[in-house]
Amino acid sequence: MTAPSPDGVKLTASDGGWLRVHPASPFVRGWVALVAIAFFVGRDFFERLLQGRAVLDDEMAQRAPWLLIIGGGILFLAVLGFVLSWYFTRYQVADGYVRVASGIFSRQQRQARLDRVQAIDVLQPLVARIFGLAELKFEVADSGESAVHLAYLKKADAQKLRATILARAAGIVPDPGMPEDTVPEAPEHHILRIRPGRLLGSLLLSEQTVGILLGAVGAVVLSSLTENLSFYVYLFPAALGLAASFWGSFNKGYNFTAAISPDGIRLRYGLLDTQAQTVPPGRVQAVRIHQAPLWRIFGWYRMHINVAGYGNAADANATSSRTLLLPVGTFDDVLSMMALVLPDPGTDNPVDVFAAGINGMDSDGGFVTSPRRVRPISPLGWRRNAYAVTTTALLLRSGRWWRSLAVVPHQRTQSMALQQGPLARRFGVLDLVLHTTPGPVSARLYQADVRVAQMLFTEQSARAREARRSQTSEQWLAQVVARPGSPISQAEAQALTAAHGQASVPDPLPETGLVPAPTSTPLQEEDQRHV
């Protein structure tokens, strides 16, 4: 096996070389434990020092050896544990797989197929950032834990490894003449950036703020009426919780940048902990555009995505930021992000259709609403609850005040269900539910007319079937470019693809995996057809 080269970890090894993560990582991972031990052991010492007493008086001199032995022993065991787990954790990128072997006593080895990559993240928690380290997370599918989780690598190495994995996932075979660790980072094109001011504004106008303000008003009124000050006491925890949640959102959403590159959509964000996500083309399962009532003043929207592997896990904080496609943005921002995740909207005037889907009512933009007879059970929503179909996606609109639009590409539909309860039966309506991979986006058409829903159900099965047969996500970049009003020009896109190393577009992958067989439509043809 090859030893790690001194200038960094050797990234790819066809000789089956196994590599370790950075030697500092046990300390970065375990810094909290180390700090705690140091604190308990050192506290007594410092107290004495500060009080001006002798550090070692008689009583202390007797206990000192024991204290030192116990403290040192615990410290030694902790460090030993971290170091051993570091020593026994190795990874390898070879033959189309990433493998991670770990465990001191019971060894375990995980492997993940590169061509099944769903998303790949580079994370930098604050402490790791100080040391210039980064963690690599690699999602395959399923909502369980990440398939591969490498903490920590040098930041440059993590980025190189990401580039390697993505290039391998796209099927770019390393040139035998070239040194293996020179897979270049795919060039990217900047799409948008959220200014901190707008992020702050969006937080201030969120439902939580309204809630706490109402609570404050209520407390003031109640305490002045009853002349009892105890109502203010209840405000403190609420305010603290609000501040924590604001800080969390601000910390996560700060400096949010979106970019497009040949190997996927890049999202970067974070104030103290930074994170860079890459979602390869065609991996987005569903999109939701959402608007809280107060955001309407400034025309702001938020977008979430479902990506297989991101899931909807219990770790709500991490998940909510990872599934966030756009923390806050204008209608134009929404359209440009939409162009990234759904390159071909499948309609002649996408702006009108999405405008109708996001802000519209009734049947503008070709939407089909609930029948008028459901007014008694849905007085506000019936004009908003609607669907529209384009040749590539199904758009489901809902919510009068909390506006929401879910977009599911036809080829990503997993399964569908029609559901009807007793009340809905009386009104002759039913719900159509589209199942997608676990995530924050739930696609449900509310209270559609029975005949309409049945027709949609049957047609949608057929459409999904057709779309699966002709998946074209390999042409992802070409489609983005071909779209009128696209954020990047054709020339730029060609430069992007050309610059992506020795980018020979891959042969069809041997298995019917997640990467479909490429079709040979050059960029130019695609462009002319649409213009």
Next chain:
Amino acid sequence: MRTEAIDPPDLTWQRVSSKYLRLRLITWGITAAITVLVLSLPLVFVLLGWWSWPPLWLAIGVPAVVLLLELWELLLIPRQVRALGYAERDDDLLVRRGIIFQRTLVVPYGRMQYVDIAAGPFERSLGLCTLKLHTASAGTNATIPGLPADEGARLREQLSARGEARLAGL
């Protein structure tokens, strides 16, 4: 089988085995008996004079209400079993269930990740099994209970073969 109002037209539903009704009745009988017996314990203790609380009306009322609910469920069971159905089409499988809360589900063969067959002791003694389809979505709750064992095996093979032929990525 009669097609319910929400189902897509022109479908012939396969019904589950008639023995499944027997299975449901057996499980109903056991759970109902245990629930009612446990809830009647306070009544026995009160009658024996061991307990002074709860009052007699409460001690009688609670098991009585539960018994009524169980009987109501008993009335529903035959209809629930009749409402279960599945239909194999060229490219997908449809599963329906429910009378009051109806649901019709369609799972494309190309989306199936794996197929499960399970049979508990009661099911096995009646020669039944439960088939479950899994897709990449957690929302897909495609369960067909009460299949005869050989029909279950046939369906599993059929579904796997069709899924293999039409397998698509996520």
